[in-house]
Structure formats: structure tokens, C-alpha cells
Amino acid sequence: MKAHSPHSGPHQPAFRRQEPDARRLALIEACARVLARLGAAGASVRAIAVEAGVSPGLVSHYFSGIEALVAATYAHVEDKVNEAIDEAVNAAGQNPRARLDAFVMASFAPAIADPQLLATWIAFWSLVTARPAIAAQHDEQYSGSRARLEALLGDCGVPAERQRRDAIAVSALVDGLWLELCLSPGCFSAEEAGAIARRFLDTLI
Known part of the structure; x- marks a missing residue:
């Protein structure tokens, strides 16, 4: 999910x-x-400046500190994941069940079920209990994702009184499958993860 910036030549300023x-x-x-x-x-700041090939001062010019840069990175990674999921849902057409399946199956696609993306998320998660700003971002991200899932479940006929809990259950299943798929891709395939998730959706709809 990460995009690589071009490398500058040995005597050229990076930017x-x-x-x-x-x-x-x-x-x-x-x-x-x-x-x-x-x-x-x-x-x-120093490690990121070295990675980017710039001076630490340039990092400080764009961000007030490391926490602000990490928060911006969290938002950026989240946006990239959401874009990939939205593209999958939109490509599924207008059938409500197809759109729900696409939302769930997108998490098992190579762009999202990626060990490097998992490593980035683990770093974010490690900050949730220590940094209130990151915790707030995490809560907002989870609430937004669950709300989208609730709407898709509603479109498939799930009663309003069940949508919240069913969305929590689906999210937990998908997150668990995604985590294991990233950690141990040889244990089961994305296709198997998708089949497990679809079978669970069948019990809800």
C-alpha cells in the first residue's frame, strides 16, 4: 500500500x-x-529525514513534531486502504450482496493483505494506548468502517436493530482472517479467507 518516492541522484537535493x-x-x-x-x-525525526534523504529541519518545517507526522501518516495509510475498498465496492455494481461481499473481500486482496502494511499498522496500534491523538484517530477510523458496513448490511435486508452488532462481528472476523493471512500466508489462501467470510455473511442475511 505504500508508494515509493523517486530517489534523487547522488548530488541532487532530494526535493x-x-x-x-x-x-x-x-x-x-x-x-x-x-x-x-x-x-x-x-x-x-532523524530516522525519517534519513529515509527521505532530507535534513531534519525540513521535516520540522512541514510538521510540528514526530507525533504530528505519525498522525498524518496514519491518516494517509487509512485513506489508501479506504480507497482500495471503495474501488472494490464500486466495481461490484448495484447488487447489495455483491457490494457487501466486495467490501469484505477487499481486505484479502494483495494490496491490503500485505505484510509491510501489517507492520505499519502494528506500529500505529502500539501507539493507541500511549497517545490520545492516535487513539482518537483509531476510534474514528473504526467507527467509520463499521458505519459503512452497517449500511451495506442494511441494504441486504439486515434489520436495523441487528446492524451494529452484526457489523462488529463481521469486522472482527475479517480482521482476524486478514491478520493471519498477513502473518502466515502459507497457512491458507485469500480465496479460502473469502469463502469463510462469505459463509459467515450467509448466516446473517
Whole structure:
């Protein structure tokens, strides 16, 4: 899920002729790579500056501190995942069950069931209990995802009084399958994960 920024030549400034938004994005992508490789404990301004090929001062120019950069990176990674899921749902057409299946199955696609993306998420999760801003982002992300799932379940005829709990159950199943698929991809396939999830959806609808 991460995008790689171009490498500059050995004697060229890393951000020559780049627009400010591109510079900010390159720092966010560098932060994501550092988080995946070193974890939250290794994500310092210096480490991210080295990864991006810039001075620590340039990082400080765009972000007030490491916490602000990590928060921006969390939001960026979340947006990329949501974009991939939205694309899958939109490609499924107008059939409610097809759209629900697409929402669930998107988590098992290679772009999301990716060990490096998992490493980045683990770094974020490790900060949830320690940093209120990250905890708030996590709660907002989970609530938004669950609300989308509730709406898809409702479109499939699940009664309103069941939608919240059913969405929590589906989310927990999908998250567990996604986690195991990232950690141990040889144990079962994305197709098997999808079949398990669809069978569970059959019991709800």
C-alpha cells in the first residue's frame, strides 16, 4: 500500500523542483516505511529525514513534531486502504450482496493483505494506548468502517436493530482472517479467507 518516492541522484537535493504538497507526501511515505521497518520506537525525526534523504529541519518545517507526522501518516495509510475498498465496492455494481461481499473481500486482496502494511499498522496500534491523538484517530477510523458496513448490511435486508452488532462481528472476523493471512500466508489462501467470510455473511442475511 505504500508508494515509493523517486530517489534523487547522488548530488541532487532530494526535493528539487517538487511542490510543497509533494514534499509533505514524500515525508509521510518515508515515515510509513520507517514505522514498518523500525516500529514506533524507531520513528524519530532523524530516522525519517534519513529515509527521505532530507535534513531534519525540513521535516520540522512541514510538521510540528514526530507525533504530528505519525498522525498524518496514519491518516494517509487509512485513506489508501479506504480507497482500495471503495474501488472494490464500486466495481461490484448495484447488487447489495455483491457490494457487501466486495467490501469484505477487499481486505484479502494483495494490496491490503500485505505484510509491510501489517507492520505499519502494528506500529500505529502500539501507539493507541500511549497517545490520545492516535487513539482518537483509531476510534474514528473504526467507527467509520463499521458505519459503512452497517449500511451495506442494511441494504441486504439486515434489520436495523441487528446492524451494529452484526457489523462488529463481521469486522472482527475479517480482521482476524486478514491478520493471519498477513502473518502466515502459507497457512491458507485469500480465496479460502473469502469463502469463510462469505459463509459467515450467509448466516446473517
